[in-house]
Structure formats: structure tokens, C-alpha cells
Amino acid sequence: MAHEGFHEDPKILSDLTKDYHRIIQSTMEELEAVDWYNQRAEAATDPVARAIMEHNRDEEIEHACMGLEWLRRNSPVWDEMMRKFLFTSGDIIVQESASADQTPQPDSSAPAAQTGTLKIGSNS
Ligand SMILES: [Fe+2]
Incomplete structure (x- = not known):
């Protein structure tokens, strides 16, 4: 089996944490592929080649969104943040600062992926 990029011994990780990592x-x-196809589409000189790469880019966006939806369904923090920031039209930075003090504290007895304690890089 490939190591699949785990940073800890997979034997000590829960199935949920391993799936969280895989997603x-x-x-x-998928996001990297979106970027690549987008650049290739813009650079293409043949309109059919451009259309193929735009189609492929948009399929990768679909795939990326499927992964994000899995994260939302399996982590209350992803769910909370997506509900807070996605499909809104206000100032994103203002929204973040306004609610920085209102972030709920996780239940320390639940698995990390379920409590949202995997807030890597978070300053809040
Ligand atoms: Fe894909």
C-alpha cells in the first residue's frame, strides 16, 4: 500500500482521520488540475483544444466540490465555516473578524476530525 502522504503511522489513525486525509x-x-487546465485553456490557440481544456477544468471543479462537500458532512468546523463564508456577498474579512470571538469550543472527548480540532494554520 502506498503511504498516501500520512504524517503519522496509519496504524494509529482512525478510519475517519485516514479518509479525512484522503479527501x-x-x-x-483536483484544485491543482483546475489551475493547470485553466492556464492551458487560456494559452491554447486552437478553439477546440481550448474548449476541451475548459470542459476538463470544469469537471475538476465538480470533483473538488464533491471533496469539499464530504469534508462539510464529516466535520462540524468545515460545515460551520462553509455556512459562514460561502454563498454570501458581504466583505469576507469583516465577516471573519466579526465572528472571531464566537468560534465554539470543540468537545475534547470526540475524535479530532469530528470536533474540528484540525484547524491547521488558524490564528483564531
Ligand atoms: Fe478530477
Whole structure:
């Protein structure tokens, strides 16, 4: 079995944490593919080649969104943040600062992926 980029021994990780990692890895790959296809589409000189790459880019966006939806369904923090920031029209930075002090504290007895304690890089 491939190591699949785990940073800890997979034997000590829960199935949920391993799937959480797999989905994040897959979603990153989909987003990278979106960027690549987008650049290739813009650079293409043949309109059919451009259309194919735009189609492929948009399929990768679909795949990335599927991964994000899995994260939302399996982590209350992803769910909370998506509800807070997605499909809104206000100032994103103002929204973040206004609610920085209102972030709920996780239940320390629940698995990390379920409590949202995997807030890597968060300053809040
Ligand atoms: Fe894909």
C-alpha cells in the first residue's frame, strides 16, 4: 500500500482521520488540475483544444466540490465555516473578524476530525 502522504503511522489513525486525509489530498489534486487546465485553456490557440481544456477544468471543479462537500458532512468546523463564508456577498474579512470571538469550543472527548480540532494554520 502506498503511504498516501500520512504524517503519522496509519496504524494509529482512525478510519475517519485516514479518509479525512484522503479527501483533502484528493481535493488538493483536483484544485491543482483546475489551475493547470485553466492556464492551458487560456494559452491554447486552437478553439477546440481550448474548449476541451475548459470542459476538463470544469469537471475538476465538480470533483473538488464533491471533496469539499464530504469534508462539510464529516466535520462540524468545515460545515460551520462553509455556512459562514460561502454563498454570501458581504466583505469576507469583516465577516471573519466579526465572528472571531464566537468560534465554539470543540468537545475534547470526540475524535479530532469530528470536533474540528484540525484547524491547521488558524490564528483564531
Ligand atoms: Fe478530477
